[in-house]
Amino acid sequence: MKIYFNCELVSEEDARVSVFDRGFMYGDGVFETMRAYGGVVFKINDHIDRLRRSLTMIRLENLPLSDESLCEAIYDTLNANAVTEAVVRLSVSRGEGPIGLSIAFCRQPMIVIAARPFTPYPEDYYTNGIKLITAKIIRTPANALNPMIKSLNFLNNILAKAEADDVAAHEALMCNVNGHLAECSTSNIFFIKEATLYTPSVKSGILDGVMRAQVLELACEAELQVVEGEFFPATLYRADEVFVTNSVMEIMPVTAVDAVTYPVGRATVKLMKAFSKHMERYLQPRQYRQ
Amino acid sequence: MKIYFNCELVSEEDARVSVFDRGFMYGDGVFETMRAYGGVVFKINDHIDRLRRSLTMIRLENLPLSDESLCEAIYDTLNANAVTEAVVRLSVSRGEGPIGLSIAFCRQPMIVIAARPFTPYPEDYYTNGIKLITAKIIRTPANALNPMIKSLNFLNNILAKAEADDVAAHEALMCNVNGHLAECSTSNIFFIKEATLYTPSVKSGILDGVMRAQVLELACEAELQVVEGEFFPATLYRADEVFVTNSVMEIMPVTAVDAVTYPVGRATVKLMKAFSKHMERYLQPRQYRQ
16 A cells, blocks of 8 residues: 655555654644545545644644645545545644644644545445444533544544444444533434434534535435434434434444434435435546546 | 664664554554653652553553563663653554554554653743643543543643643643633642642542642641642632642742732742652662662
């Protein structure tokens, strides 16, 4: 595998950061995970926009690459690995710096791009749904470290995911400090009740997922009203249908949250189909470009 | 500089972790910062005990080294660099793993030890005190990611420190989600009022600092009662004296918190002297060993 590393493509063996890189020392950086379909990175501009917002929020604004150069670097990485169906991870750390937390002396951010062949989730996850548990650990509140920052500080999510693994659930749902639903360890949550699609609002302390935005856009095609708000788990338990989203899993039905079960419902299937159609349209014109 | 890296001493140039190391990808690991005096690492066992507690709390328990081997590795690193007055950083990450948050497939933790010559803080900090500000950002609550875990997730502290840097303050004081005093970005806070020494309790959501424990032990030598509790900033503003502690700065007087000023008080100086005396006693017998 070739990795984009500090402005050049190197072998995986050579893609190594100093132990004094602040990414390794403090998780001091941000990242994006994207999906390439037929060689086209879905919503690449949205991902780069969000990366910029994350960078601004952690005050890392001296990136040596323009948005266009970042796009180019992502496609160069895909091409160097000759992968078209891929998961792309773009990470930016604050680079090396002296000991201590001050950010003033970190001169050179570290940019890493890896493109791995996409391994599909088991088909069964989409046809029969996955199981969630509500984690005991709460989502880090926005006034401590805003979940809108897709940062390299992921221990909160990792410990939530470990709670899910303990009971052989697929994902961990996290509530915020007020007890409202926030998001899952690596996905956004949605539920449907009587032709309305509900999802925790950004005010709930979540990452504003690129796939989340896509689903909200598609809701009217599936004849669903949309309500973004603050919801307690009890409301989710009474839902008709539940699903989660992220850029890699897309729309994945949920058939159990804790002890409550749900069918893979008609509206969820409609949304999944609407997304497939949208992807066809999205990819069509772009293929001529190549 | 020689770095202890994955069970051997290598040059700084070769001390590089894979970009797929979970320390770099997710801040998935823990660390300790220690101080060596005359070649003796102060409270090394307390640091290793805390490292173990941190590791347990993040479910990273397959460390290939015993406590004795960790101690040995620390001293090997000091000796390889021929430093006796040093700051030692011991980091443990979960090592490389497949993409995704599950910890189940990470087989080989990464252990890194670096020993840098100790650069003293300006003498002025100890004689005239430092300035703190109260950060707007709150300390991550214990039910999201316990501050008792000295983890590689340090963005919360980094962003607090940046607030201090903005106004040329030396340290940022963070409150918890309830508005109680918690701790500074890399130090514990103490204040004195009428012969009583106050410090936020562990319940306030703090790291239980090794130097904090040392100061609490020394309090009676300085004729101070000790109260660990939950305090609002207003209580701190009304204090007679304030200081902060960590293993590198030891006891450092604080002469301003926000708009409130304090003298470098008699009790603080007494504690600083008690600590110096304690260090003499602490180092004495150990020097025969070497």
